[in-house]
Amino acid sequence: MLRNLLSLILMVLVWLGGALPVAAQSQPEVVSVNVEQLSDLREQAFTATNQGNFALAETYWTQILDQMPDSAAVWSNRGNARVSQNKLEEAIADYNKAIELAPDAPDPYLNRGTAWEGLQQWDKAIADYNTVLSLDPNDPAAYNNRGNAEAGKGNWDVAIADYKHAAELAKDFAFARANYALALYQVGQTDDAIREMRNIVRKYPRFADMRAALTAALWVNGQKGEAESNWFAALGLDARYKKIDWVNNVRRWPPAMSAALERFLNLQ
Template sequence: MSQASHSRTANRPFPALRVMALCLFVPLAACQTGTGQQLTALDTAEGSTENIASLSAVIQRSPNDPAAYNVRGSAYGKAGRYDAALADFDRALQINPNYYQAWANRGLIKRLKGDRTGALADYNRAISINQSYDAAYIGRGNLYRDLNRTQAAFQDYEQAIRLDTTDARAYYNRGLLYQQQGQHNYAIEDFASAISLQNDAPAPYNGRGLSYLAQGDEDNAFADFNQAIKLDNEVAESWANQALIYERRGDSARARKSYLQATKLDPSYAPAREGLRRVTS
Protein backbone atom coordinates (compact mmCIF):
# COMPACT_ATOMS: atom_id res chain seq x y z
CA MET A 1 0.00 0.00 0.00
CA SER A 2 1.40 3.39 -0.93
CA GLN A 3 1.76 6.34 1.39
CA ALA A 4 -0.99 8.08 -0.53
CA SER A 5 -3.42 5.25 0.06
CA HIS A 6 -2.44 5.22 3.73
CA SER A 7 -3.17 8.90 4.14
CA ARG A 8 -6.63 8.55 2.65
CA THR A 9 -7.61 6.41 5.63
CA ALA A 10 -7.63 9.52 7.81
CA ASN A 11 -10.78 11.56 8.51
CA ARG A 12 -12.75 8.54 9.64
CA PRO A 13 -15.40 8.98 12.32
CA PHE A 14 -14.41 8.21 15.87
CA PRO A 15 -17.32 8.66 18.26
CA ALA A 16 -17.10 9.61 21.88
CA LEU A 17 -16.54 6.60 24.08
CA ARG A 18 -19.50 4.26 24.13
CA VAL A 19 -20.21 1.21 26.27
CA MET A 20 -18.98 -1.21 23.63
CA ALA A 21 -15.97 -3.46 23.70
CA LEU A 22 -14.61 -6.57 22.11
CA CYS A 23 -15.93 -8.54 25.07
CA LEU A 24 -19.42 -8.26 23.59
CA PHE A 25 -18.30 -10.33 20.62
CA VAL A 26 -15.84 -12.95 21.82
CA PRO A 27 -15.33 -15.00 25.00
CA LEU A 28 -13.70 -13.43 28.04
CA ALA A 29 -10.42 -15.20 27.31
CA ALA A 30 -9.83 -12.98 24.31
CA CYS A 31 -11.06 -9.66 25.66
CA GLN A 32 -7.69 -8.68 27.03
CA THR A 33 -5.70 -10.30 24.27
CA GLY A 34 -3.98 -7.93 21.90
CA THR A 35 -4.13 -4.94 24.23
CA GLY A 36 -0.86 -5.58 26.06
CA GLN A 37 1.35 -5.79 23.01
CA GLN A 38 2.77 -2.65 21.53
CA LEU A 39 4.80 -1.77 18.52
CA THR A 40 7.78 0.13 19.80
CA ALA A 41 10.30 2.62 18.51
CA LEU A 42 12.96 0.97 20.67
CA ASP A 43 15.12 -1.70 19.04
CA THR A 44 17.15 -3.39 21.77
CA ALA A 45 19.76 -4.61 19.27
CA GLU A 46 20.80 -1.01 18.68
CA GLY A 47 21.41 -0.63 22.41
CA SER A 48 24.24 -3.15 22.45
CA THR A 49 27.40 -2.44 24.42
CA GLU A 50 29.39 -2.37 21.19
CA ASN A 51 27.09 0.16 19.57
CA ILE A 52 27.12 2.43 22.61
CA ALA A 53 30.91 2.26 22.72
CA SER A 54 31.17 3.32 19.09
CA LEU A 55 28.74 6.18 19.69
CA SER A 56 30.77 7.31 22.70
CA ALA A 57 33.83 7.45 20.45
CA VAL A 58 31.90 9.72 18.08
CA ILE A 59 31.05 12.04 20.98
CA GLN A 60 34.69 12.17 22.03
CA ARG A 61 35.57 13.37 18.55
CA SER A 62 32.62 15.81 18.36
CA PRO A 63 31.68 16.81 21.92
CA ASN A 64 29.45 19.69 20.78
CA ASP A 65 27.38 17.75 18.25
CA PRO A 66 23.79 17.44 19.56
CA ALA A 67 22.99 14.71 17.03
CA ALA A 68 25.70 12.49 18.53
CA TYR A 69 24.16 12.79 22.00
CA ASN A 70 20.69 12.21 20.59
CA VAL A 71 21.75 9.01 18.85
CA ARG A 72 23.61 7.69 21.88
CA GLY A 73 20.68 8.63 24.11
CA SER A 74 18.43 6.56 21.87
CA ALA A 75 20.85 3.65 22.16
CA TYR A 76 20.86 3.96 25.94
CA GLY A 77 17.07 3.96 25.87
CA LYS A 78 17.02 0.83 23.76
CA ALA A 79 19.32 -0.80 26.30
CA GLY A 80 16.99 0.16 29.15
CA ARG A 81 19.53 2.61 30.60
CA TYR A 82 17.01 5.39 30.99
CA ASP A 83 18.97 7.72 33.26
CA ALA A 84 21.93 7.71 30.88
CA ALA A 85 19.53 8.33 27.99
CA LEU A 86 18.01 11.33 29.75
CA ALA A 87 21.47 12.76 30.42
CA ASP A 88 22.34 12.55 26.73
CA PHE A 89 19.08 14.13 25.62
CA ASP A 90 19.57 16.89 28.19
CA ARG A 91 23.02 17.56 26.77
CA ALA A 92 21.71 17.58 23.19
CA LEU A 93 19.07 20.15 24.18
CA GLN A 94 21.60 22.29 26.01
CA ILE A 95 23.56 22.50 22.77
CA ASN A 96 20.50 23.01 20.57
CA PRO A 97 17.24 23.88 22.37
CA ASN A 98 15.33 23.55 19.08
CA TYR A 99 16.36 19.96 18.48
CA TYR A 100 12.82 18.61 18.27
CA GLN A 101 13.89 14.97 17.85
CA ALA A 102 15.66 15.09 21.20
CA TRP A 103 12.58 16.61 22.85
CA ALA A 104 10.43 13.76 21.54
CA ASN A 105 13.01 11.13 22.46
CA ARG A 106 13.29 12.53 25.96
CA GLY A 107 9.49 12.48 26.17
CA LEU A 108 9.49 8.77 25.35
CA ILE A 109 12.04 7.98 28.05
CA LYS A 110 10.13 10.04 30.60
CA ARG A 111 6.96 8.18 29.69
CA LEU A 112 8.74 4.84 30.13
CA LYS A 113 9.97 6.02 33.54
CA GLY A 114 6.43 7.00 34.56
CA ASP A 115 6.94 10.78 34.39
CA ARG A 116 3.81 11.51 32.39
CA THR A 117 3.73 15.23 33.13
CA GLY A 118 7.31 15.65 31.97
CA ALA A 119 6.71 13.45 28.94
CA LEU A 120 3.70 15.51 27.85
CA ALA A 121 5.67 18.75 28.19
CA ASP A 122 8.48 17.33 26.05
CA TYR A 123 6.15 16.06 23.33
CA ASN A 124 4.35 19.42 23.28
CA ARG A 125 7.69 21.20 22.92
CA ALA A 126 8.75 18.95 20.03
CA ILE A 127 5.47 19.63 18.22
CA SER A 128 5.66 23.37 18.84
CA ILE A 129 9.06 23.39 17.14
CA ASN A 130 8.06 21.14 14.24
CA GLN A 131 4.35 20.67 13.68
CA SER A 132 5.09 18.10 10.95
CA TYR A 133 7.06 15.70 13.14
CA ASP A 134 4.97 12.53 13.01
CA ALA A 135 6.92 10.64 15.70
CA ALA A 136 6.02 13.28 18.29
CA TYR A 137 2.31 12.93 17.54
CA ILE A 138 2.53 9.15 17.81
CA GLY A 139 4.47 9.36 21.06
CA ARG A 140 2.05 11.88 22.54
CA GLY A 141 -0.86 9.74 21.35
CA ASN A 142 0.57 6.77 23.23
CA LEU A 143 0.91 8.93 26.32
CA TYR A 144 -2.70 10.07 25.98
CA ARG A 145 -3.74 6.40 25.79
CA ASP A 146 -1.87 5.81 29.05
CA LEU A 147 -3.89 8.67 30.53
CA ASN A 148 -7.19 7.28 29.12
CA ARG A 149 -7.57 10.40 27.00
CA THR A 150 -8.85 8.34 24.10
CA GLN A 151 -10.15 11.14 21.90
CA ALA A 152 -6.89 13.08 22.18
CA ALA A 153 -4.91 9.94 21.38
CA PHE A 154 -7.02 9.30 18.30
CA GLN A 155 -6.50 12.86 17.09
CA ASP A 156 -2.73 12.53 17.42
CA TYR A 157 -2.59 9.23 15.51
CA GLU A 158 -4.87 10.77 12.90
CA GLN A 159 -2.53 13.75 12.54
CA ALA A 160 0.49 11.49 12.09
CA ILE A 161 -1.37 9.60 9.38
CA ARG A 162 -2.33 12.84 7.65
CA LEU A 163 1.38 13.61 7.58
CA ASP A 164 1.88 10.40 5.57
CA THR A 165 3.79 8.69 8.35
CA THR A 166 5.53 5.44 7.54
CA ASP A 167 5.57 4.51 11.24
CA ALA A 168 3.38 1.45 11.75
CA ARG A 169 2.59 2.47 15.31
CA ALA A 170 0.18 5.19 14.16
CA TYR A 171 -2.01 2.67 12.35
CA TYR A 172 -1.66 -0.07 14.94
CA ASN A 173 -2.63 2.16 17.85
CA ARG A 174 -5.47 3.79 15.95
CA GLY A 175 -6.64 0.29 15.09
CA LEU A 176 -6.73 -0.58 18.79
CA LEU A 177 -8.94 2.44 19.43
CA TYR A 178 -11.33 1.47 16.64
CA GLN A 179 -11.36 -2.07 17.99
CA GLN A 180 -12.16 -0.78 21.46
CA GLN A 181 -15.21 0.94 19.97
CA GLY A 182 -16.35 -2.16 18.07
CA GLN A 183 -15.54 -0.57 14.68
CA HIS A 184 -13.85 -3.70 13.43
CA ASN A 185 -13.86 -2.93 9.71
CA TYR A 186 -11.81 0.21 10.36
CA ALA A 187 -9.64 -1.66 12.86
CA ILE A 188 -8.86 -4.41 10.35
CA GLU A 189 -7.86 -1.82 7.74
CA ASP A 190 -5.55 -0.08 10.20
CA PHE A 191 -3.93 -3.31 11.35
CA ALA A 192 -3.41 -4.26 7.71
CA SER A 193 -1.75 -0.88 7.10
CA ALA A 194 0.51 -1.45 10.10
CA ILE A 195 1.45 -4.88 8.76
CA SER A 196 2.28 -3.43 5.35
CA LEU A 197 4.68 -1.02 7.04
CA GLN A 198 6.15 -3.45 9.59
CA ASN A 199 5.39 -7.05 8.73
CA ASP A 200 7.80 -8.63 11.21
CA ALA A 201 5.90 -7.75 14.41
CA PRO A 202 3.24 -10.03 15.95
CA ALA A 203 1.16 -7.26 17.55
CA PRO A 204 -0.83 -6.10 14.49
CA TYR A 205 -1.50 -9.70 13.49
CA ASN A 206 -2.95 -10.39 16.93
CA GLY A 207 -4.96 -7.18 16.76
CA ARG A 208 -6.35 -7.94 13.32
CA GLY A 209 -7.07 -11.52 14.30
CA LEU A 210 -9.20 -10.37 17.21
CA SER A 211 -11.23 -8.08 15.00
CA TYR A 212 -11.69 -10.88 12.48
CA LEU A 213 -12.87 -13.07 15.34
CA ALA A 214 -15.26 -10.39 16.53
CA GLN A 215 -16.80 -10.46 13.04
CA GLY A 216 -17.08 -14.24 13.11
CA ASP A 217 -14.26 -14.78 10.60
CA GLU A 218 -12.54 -17.60 12.47
CA ASP A 219 -10.35 -18.77 9.59
CA ASN A 220 -8.67 -15.41 9.01
CA ALA A 221 -8.33 -14.90 12.75
CA PHE A 222 -6.60 -18.27 13.08
CA ALA A 223 -4.25 -17.47 10.20
CA ASP A 224 -3.26 -14.18 11.84
CA PHE A 225 -2.67 -15.75 15.25
CA ASN A 226 -0.52 -18.45 13.66
CA GLN A 227 1.48 -15.83 11.79
CA ALA A 228 2.02 -13.94 15.04
CA ILE A 229 3.49 -17.09 16.58
CA LYS A 230 5.65 -17.68 13.53
CA LEU A 231 7.10 -14.18 13.82
CA ASP A 232 7.79 -14.45 17.57
CA ASN A 233 6.98 -17.63 19.47
CA GLU A 234 7.65 -16.05 22.86
CA VAL A 235 4.55 -13.84 23.06
CA ALA A 236 1.97 -15.26 25.45
CA GLU A 237 -0.94 -13.42 23.81
CA SER A 238 -0.36 -15.10 20.46
CA TRP A 239 -0.49 -18.59 21.99
CA ALA A 240 -3.60 -17.72 24.02
CA ASN A 241 -5.30 -16.40 20.89
CA GLN A 242 -4.43 -19.56 18.97
CA ALA A 243 -5.70 -21.63 21.89
CA LEU A 244 -9.00 -19.76 21.83
CA ILE A 245 -9.61 -20.82 18.23
CA TYR A 246 -8.82 -24.45 19.09
CA GLU A 247 -11.18 -24.17 22.05
CA ARG A 248 -13.98 -22.75 19.91
CA ARG A 249 -13.47 -25.61 17.46
CA GLY A 250 -13.77 -28.17 20.24
CA ASP A 251 -10.14 -29.28 20.04
CA SER A 252 -9.43 -29.27 23.76
CA ALA A 253 -6.11 -31.09 23.47
CA ARG A 254 -4.55 -28.50 21.17
CA ALA A 255 -6.18 -25.66 23.10
CA ARG A 256 -4.69 -26.98 26.34
CA LYS A 257 -1.23 -27.22 24.77
CA SER A 258 -1.35 -23.63 23.50
CA TYR A 259 -2.76 -22.24 26.74
CA LEU A 260 -0.01 -24.06 28.62
CA GLN A 261 2.62 -22.48 26.39
CA ALA A 262 1.10 -19.05 27.02
CA THR A 263 1.17 -19.56 30.79
CA LYS A 264 4.79 -20.70 30.64
CA LEU A 265 5.73 -17.52 28.82
CA ASP A 266 3.69 -15.29 31.13
CA PRO A 267 2.29 -16.97 34.26
CA SER A 268 0.38 -13.78 35.13
CA TYR A 269 -1.49 -13.60 31.81
CA ALA A 270 -5.12 -13.98 32.91
CA PRO A 271 -6.72 -15.00 29.57
CA ALA A 272 -4.30 -17.94 29.31
CA ARG A 273 -4.91 -19.05 32.90
CA GLU A 274 -8.67 -18.78 32.51
CA GLY A 275 -8.63 -20.61 29.18
CA LEU A 276 -6.49 -23.38 30.62
CA ARG A 277 -8.99 -23.84 33.46
CA ARG A 278 -11.85 -24.12 30.99
CA VAL A 279 -10.24 -26.79 28.84
CA THR A 280 -8.99 -28.85 31.79
CA SER A 281 -12.15 -28.78 33.89
Protein backbone atom coordinates in the same frame (compact mmCIF):
# COMPACT_ATOMS: atom_id res chain seq x y z
CA MET B 1 17.25 3.47 10.78
CA LEU B 2 16.54 5.05 14.17
CA ARG B 3 12.78 4.88 13.50
CA ASN B 4 13.11 1.11 13.92
CA LEU B 5 15.29 1.18 17.03
CA LEU B 6 12.55 0.59 19.57
CA SER B 7 11.40 -2.50 17.70
CA LEU B 8 14.37 -4.21 19.38
CA ILE B 9 12.48 -4.05 22.69
CA LEU B 10 8.99 -4.86 21.45
CA MET B 11 8.81 -8.08 23.40
CA VAL B 12 9.57 -6.14 26.59
CA LEU B 13 7.18 -3.28 25.94
CA VAL B 14 4.16 -4.76 24.12
CA TRP B 15 2.56 -1.82 25.82
CA LEU B 16 -0.59 -0.36 24.36
CA GLY B 17 -1.20 -3.20 21.97
CA GLY B 18 2.03 -2.73 20.13
CA ALA B 19 1.71 0.97 19.87
CA LEU B 20 5.08 2.20 18.77
CA PRO B 21 6.84 5.30 19.95
CA VAL B 22 9.58 6.01 17.43
CA ALA B 23 13.07 7.33 17.99
CA ALA B 24 13.45 10.67 16.29
CA GLN B 25 16.32 11.56 14.02
CA SER B 26 18.81 14.03 15.35
CA GLN B 27 18.77 17.40 13.65
CA PRO B 28 22.18 17.85 12.02
CA GLU B 29 21.92 21.60 11.81
CA VAL B 30 22.05 21.92 15.60
CA VAL B 31 25.69 22.00 16.67
CA SER B 32 26.92 21.98 20.27
CA VAL B 33 30.23 23.23 21.55
CA ASN B 34 30.94 19.73 22.81
CA VAL B 35 30.09 17.44 19.92
CA GLU B 36 32.02 14.48 21.28
CA GLN B 37 30.23 14.59 24.62
CA LEU B 38 26.84 14.86 22.89
CA SER B 39 27.65 11.87 20.70
CA ASP B 40 28.60 9.81 23.77
CA LEU B 41 25.45 10.83 25.64
CA ARG B 42 23.26 10.01 22.65
CA GLU B 43 24.85 6.56 22.30
CA GLN B 44 24.41 5.93 26.03
CA ALA B 45 20.77 7.00 25.82
CA PHE B 46 20.00 4.52 23.05
CA THR B 47 21.97 1.78 24.82
CA ALA B 48 19.98 2.35 28.00
CA THR B 49 16.77 2.20 25.96
CA ASN B 50 17.77 -1.11 24.38
CA GLN B 51 18.51 -2.49 27.84
CA GLY B 52 15.13 -1.38 29.16
CA ASN B 53 16.64 1.16 31.56
CA PHE B 54 14.31 4.00 30.62
CA ALA B 55 14.99 6.11 33.71
CA LEU B 56 18.66 6.21 32.80
CA ALA B 57 17.79 6.99 29.17
CA GLU B 58 15.66 9.91 30.37
CA THR B 59 18.64 11.23 32.37
CA TYR B 60 20.87 11.13 29.31
CA TRP B 61 18.28 12.89 27.12
CA THR B 62 17.90 15.56 29.78
CA GLN B 63 21.65 16.13 29.77
CA ILE B 64 21.57 16.46 25.98
CA LEU B 65 18.70 18.95 26.22
CA ASP B 66 20.84 21.12 28.47
CA GLN B 67 23.09 21.63 25.45
CA MET B 68 20.50 21.30 22.65
CA PRO B 69 17.28 22.90 23.95
CA ASP B 70 16.03 23.61 20.42
CA SER B 71 16.24 20.04 19.13
CA ALA B 72 12.78 18.61 18.47
CA ALA B 73 14.29 15.14 18.11
CA VAL B 74 15.78 15.20 21.59
CA TRP B 75 12.54 16.41 23.18
CA SER B 76 10.68 13.61 21.40
CA ASN B 77 13.20 10.98 22.46
CA ARG B 78 13.02 12.05 26.09
CA GLY B 79 9.25 11.80 25.77
CA ASN B 80 9.69 8.20 24.61
CA ALA B 81 11.76 7.41 27.71
CA ARG B 82 9.03 8.93 29.87
CA VAL B 83 6.22 7.03 28.13
CA SER B 84 8.12 3.82 28.80
CA GLN B 85 8.05 4.67 32.51
CA ASN B 86 4.32 5.53 32.35
CA LYS B 87 5.14 9.19 33.03
CA LEU B 88 2.54 10.11 30.47
CA GLU B 89 1.74 13.74 31.23
CA GLU B 90 5.43 14.61 31.40
CA ALA B 91 5.94 12.81 28.10
CA ILE B 92 3.10 14.80 26.50
CA ALA B 93 4.80 18.02 27.62
CA ASP B 94 7.98 16.88 25.84
CA TYR B 95 6.09 15.99 22.68
CA ASN B 96 4.30 19.34 22.77
CA LYS B 97 7.68 21.06 22.80
CA ALA B 98 8.93 18.88 19.95
CA ILE B 99 5.83 19.75 17.90
CA GLU B 100 6.31 23.43 18.63
CA LEU B 101 9.87 23.21 17.32
CA ALA B 102 9.09 20.96 14.32
CA PRO B 103 5.36 21.12 13.47
CA ASP B 104 5.79 19.22 10.19
CA ALA B 105 7.66 16.25 11.69
CA PRO B 106 5.36 13.21 12.05
CA ASP B 107 7.15 11.36 14.84
CA PRO B 108 6.24 13.62 17.80
CA TYR B 109 2.55 13.37 16.86
CA LEU B 110 2.81 9.58 16.64
CA ASN B 111 4.58 9.43 19.98
CA ARG B 112 2.15 11.81 21.66
CA GLY B 113 -0.69 9.62 20.43
CA THR B 114 0.69 6.66 22.39
CA ALA B 115 0.74 8.80 25.53
CA TRP B 116 -2.87 9.90 24.96
CA GLU B 117 -3.78 6.23 24.60
CA GLY B 118 -2.17 5.51 27.95
CA LEU B 119 -4.47 8.13 29.44
CA GLN B 120 -7.43 6.62 27.54
CA GLN B 121 -7.88 9.88 25.67
CA TRP B 122 -8.85 8.01 22.52
CA ASP B 123 -10.05 10.96 20.44
CA LYS B 124 -6.89 12.96 21.12
CA ALA B 125 -4.80 9.94 20.16
CA ILE B 126 -6.77 9.46 16.93
CA ALA B 127 -6.36 13.16 16.09
CA ASP B 128 -2.58 12.81 16.44
CA TYR B 129 -2.49 9.68 14.29
CA ASN B 130 -4.60 11.43 11.66
CA THR B 131 -2.05 14.24 11.64
CA VAL B 132 0.72 11.71 11.07
CA LEU B 133 -1.20 10.24 8.15
CA SER B 134 -1.76 13.68 6.67
CA LEU B 135 2.03 14.11 6.70
CA ASP B 136 2.83 10.53 5.67
CA PRO B 137 -0.17 8.61 4.28
CA ASN B 138 1.77 5.33 4.23
CA ASP B 139 2.94 5.22 7.85
CA PRO B 140 2.11 1.68 9.12
CA ALA B 141 2.70 2.58 12.78
CA ALA B 142 0.08 5.34 12.56
CA TYR B 143 -2.49 2.93 11.15
CA ASN B 144 -1.72 0.31 13.80
CA ASN B 145 -1.83 2.82 16.63
CA ARG B 146 -5.02 4.41 15.31
CA GLY B 147 -6.50 0.91 15.29
CA ASN B 148 -5.58 0.59 18.97
CA ALA B 149 -7.32 3.86 19.77
CA GLU B 150 -10.41 2.91 17.78
CA ALA B 151 -10.45 -0.42 19.62
CA GLY B 152 -10.29 1.52 22.87
CA LYS B 153 -13.53 3.21 21.80
CA GLY B 154 -15.06 -0.13 20.84
CA ASN B 155 -15.01 0.62 17.10
CA TRP B 156 -13.80 -2.85 16.17
CA ASP B 157 -14.62 -2.78 12.46
CA VAL B 158 -12.67 0.46 12.04
CA ALA B 159 -9.80 -0.98 14.08
CA ILE B 160 -9.72 -4.12 11.92
CA ALA B 161 -9.43 -2.02 8.77
CA ASP B 162 -6.54 -0.03 10.26
CA TYR B 163 -4.67 -3.10 11.48
CA LYS B 164 -5.08 -4.81 8.13
CA HIS B 165 -3.79 -1.78 6.25
CA ALA B 166 -0.82 -1.45 8.60
CA ALA B 167 0.10 -5.10 7.97
CA GLU B 168 -0.25 -4.60 4.21
CA LEU B 169 2.07 -1.59 4.30
CA ALA B 170 4.71 -3.39 6.38
CA LYS B 171 4.72 -7.14 5.77
CA ASP B 172 6.92 -7.85 8.79
CA PHE B 173 4.90 -5.71 11.21
CA ALA B 174 4.07 -8.63 13.49
CA PHE B 175 2.11 -6.62 16.04
CA ALA B 176 -0.20 -5.18 13.40
CA ARG B 177 -0.97 -8.71 12.24
CA ALA B 178 -1.43 -9.82 15.85
CA ASN B 179 -3.80 -6.96 16.60
CA TYR B 180 -5.73 -7.79 13.44
CA ALA B 181 -6.12 -11.41 14.56
CA LEU B 182 -7.25 -10.40 18.05
CA ALA B 183 -9.80 -7.95 16.65
CA LEU B 184 -11.18 -10.62 14.32
CA TYR B 185 -11.73 -12.82 17.36
CA GLN B 186 -13.51 -9.97 19.12
CA VAL B 187 -16.08 -9.61 16.33
CA GLY B 188 -16.77 -13.35 16.22
CA GLN B 189 -14.67 -14.27 13.17
CA THR B 190 -13.13 -17.10 15.17
CA ASP B 191 -11.95 -19.33 12.34
CA ASP B 192 -10.28 -16.45 10.51
CA ALA B 193 -8.68 -15.29 13.75
CA ILE B 194 -7.24 -18.72 14.56
CA ARG B 195 -5.99 -19.11 11.00
CA GLU B 196 -4.20 -15.75 11.24
CA MET B 197 -2.74 -16.61 14.66
CA ARG B 198 -1.38 -19.90 13.35
CA ASN B 199 0.19 -18.15 10.37
CA ILE B 200 1.85 -15.62 12.66
CA VAL B 201 3.18 -18.31 15.00
CA ARG B 202 4.49 -20.26 12.02
CA LYS B 203 6.46 -17.21 10.89
CA TYR B 204 7.36 -15.96 14.38
CA PRO B 205 7.52 -19.04 16.64
CA ARG B 206 8.85 -16.99 19.56
CA PHE B 207 5.98 -14.49 19.50
CA ALA B 208 4.54 -15.04 23.00
CA ASP B 209 1.49 -12.86 22.39
CA MET B 210 0.18 -15.04 19.62
CA ARG B 211 1.13 -18.26 21.40
CA ALA B 212 -1.01 -17.15 24.36
CA ALA B 213 -3.86 -15.97 22.14
CA LEU B 214 -3.82 -19.22 20.20
CA THR B 215 -3.92 -21.08 23.52
CA ALA B 216 -7.09 -19.30 24.57
CA ALA B 217 -8.83 -19.54 21.22
CA LEU B 218 -8.04 -23.23 20.75
CA TRP B 219 -9.05 -24.13 24.32
CA VAL B 220 -12.46 -22.55 23.91
CA ASN B 221 -12.70 -24.31 20.54
CA GLY B 222 -12.14 -27.67 22.20
CA GLN B 223 -8.64 -28.27 20.77
CA LYS B 224 -7.05 -28.76 24.16
CA GLY B 225 -3.88 -30.58 23.17
CA GLU B 226 -2.74 -27.90 20.74
CA ALA B 227 -3.83 -25.22 23.20
CA GLU B 228 -1.66 -26.64 25.99
CA SER B 229 1.31 -27.01 23.67
CA ASN B 230 1.10 -23.33 22.75
CA TRP B 231 0.70 -22.39 26.41
CA PHE B 232 3.93 -24.09 27.44
CA ALA B 233 5.69 -22.22 24.66
CA ALA B 234 4.08 -18.90 25.65
CA LEU B 235 5.08 -19.23 29.31
CA GLY B 236 8.65 -20.04 28.33
CA LEU B 237 8.76 -16.80 26.38
CA ASP B 238 6.77 -14.43 28.60
CA ALA B 239 5.20 -15.44 31.91
CA ARG B 240 3.16 -12.22 32.15
CA TYR B 241 0.35 -13.87 30.19
CA LYS B 242 -0.54 -15.76 33.39
CA LYS B 243 -1.71 -12.43 34.82
CA ILE B 244 -5.09 -11.52 33.39
CA ASP B 245 -4.86 -7.97 34.79
CA TRP B 246 -1.69 -7.41 32.78
CA VAL B 247 -3.34 -8.83 29.66
CA ASN B 248 -6.36 -6.56 30.13
CA ASN B 249 -4.73 -3.32 31.21
CA VAL B 250 -1.21 -3.34 29.78
CA ARG B 251 -1.31 -5.49 26.66
CA ARG B 252 -4.97 -4.49 26.23
CA TRP B 253 -6.38 -7.55 24.56
CA PRO B 254 -9.97 -7.26 23.30
CA PRO B 255 -12.60 -8.37 25.86
CA ALA B 256 -13.56 -11.59 24.07
CA MET B 257 -9.93 -12.69 23.77
CA SER B 258 -9.22 -11.87 27.42
CA ALA B 259 -12.33 -13.78 28.49
CA ALA B 260 -11.16 -16.83 26.54
CA LEU B 261 -7.75 -16.71 28.21
CA GLU B 262 -9.36 -16.32 31.63
CA ARG B 263 -11.45 -19.43 31.00
CA PHE B 264 -8.28 -21.32 30.21
CA LEU B 265 -6.41 -19.98 33.25
CA ASN B 266 -9.25 -20.86 35.62
CA LEU B 267 -9.04 -24.48 34.52
CA GLN B 268 -5.29 -24.78 35.04
